Amino acid sequence: MKTGKNILAAVLLLLCLTSTYGQTSYNFSQGLNAAKSSGKKVLVYIYSEQDNWCKKMDSEVFSSSNVQNALSGFVFVKLNADSKDKFSYNKKEFTSPELSAYFGATGYPAFVMLNPDGSIIKFRYNGEEVTNLSGFIGAEDFPEMMDYFAKNMYKDTDLSTIFQN
Numbered sequence: 320m321k322t323g324k325n326i327l328a329a330v331l332l333l334l335c336l337t338s339t340y341g342q343t344s345y346n347f348s349q350g351l352n353a354a355k356s357s358g359k360k361v362l363v364y365i366y367s368e369q370d371n372w373c374k375k376m377d378s379e380v381f382s383s384s385n386v387q388n389a390l391s392g393f394v395f396v397k398l399n400a401d402s403k404d405k406f407s408y409n410k411k412e413f414t415s416p417e418l419s420a421y422f423g424a425t426g427y428p429a430f431v432m433l434n435p436d437g438s439i440i441k442f443r444y445n446g447e448e449v450t451n452l453s454g455f456i457g458a459e460d461f462p463e464m465m466d467y468f469a470k471n472m473y474k475d476t477d478l479s480t481i482f483q484n
Contacts, residue, residue: 366399
């Protein structure tokens, strides 16, 4: 009887954990293919399993219904900077750490936006042209950032000016 209760508890815990992270995420190759076929921009979330800020992003930000709604207009790619996975990008082969470095990630979490064709979106942040944003972004600011890219505001507006919190 005790074993049955333990199995039931494990199943319920698994259901709770999977439902809090409702946004579909792709690996890099799958995400590029999904973007090309859907015409959606790509958010590449570069993370490290050892990083506490990445764990906080997963538990507090990506579980938010407002964030999940904001992500629904994008292809969401999770790129584990520590994995040994290999991907092809721009006709070159990269390991996950190499691809993370190619995208300019120097800390985690880091975020890179791609056009549906896979090209990197450049934008301004604090007056400088950049291709990625590093650091924790709270659940209040994350939807604003996604709206910034969805509405193509990156073409003429500095990202730092849109954050309200």
